[in-house]
Amino acid sequence: MHKPKLQSDGFLPRAIAVRFFLVGLLSISLGACSTTQVLSSSQANQTRSLQEQVQLVGRISIQYQQNDQAQTASAGFEWQQAPQDLHISLSSPLGQTIATIHENAHGxxxxxxxxxxxxxxxxxQLLADSLGWSIPIAGLKGWLQGFDIQANGKAIAIPVKDYVALQSQGWQLQFVSWQADTGVIHPKRIDLQRHTEELGEVKIRIVVDEWK
Structure with a gap:
């Protein structure tokens, strides 16, 4: 099956940018762009629960190998999550909407x-059909809130500590930093890494800019 080639250089053509997002869910400069509120010990230790309704805005980047050369691509996204509904809007680095993805009980x-x-x-499945491989959307529904959802559906709270690492769904994850928004404690930055046949060593960085 023919697979589209990804491009770097920040501002992606629409079709390529969509495929980039589907292949991996912030350019190298994201760490310099983000600021993180230092959490108090009481905040870090407070009881947390997985929320059914989630709306956040962030940025995402992927580093990968193509033709034996390192490549980087980036995009902004808005994530709206409900129990039976997920809506993702993808935008270019200049803020132009590139695509929308919607999932509910019907597909x-x-x-x-x-x-x-x-x-x-x-x-x-949409990602697999389009590109031949997929990313852990189901995992991100919990990881973005600071939880790891087990195969039995149980949500395990990830310790609110910088650089906490774990393995889940074939990915190496590192919860680099945390932040409090509107009283909600959540990850500020998450790094993911795994090896793939298609793109070699894939590194994904997600930064949450706003929790609505």
Missing amino acids: ARLEQAKQEARTASNIE
């Missing part, structure tokens, strides 16, 4: 301007 749908919509039974 997943990807839409972008001037192109036919693509559908599948779920987002991860």
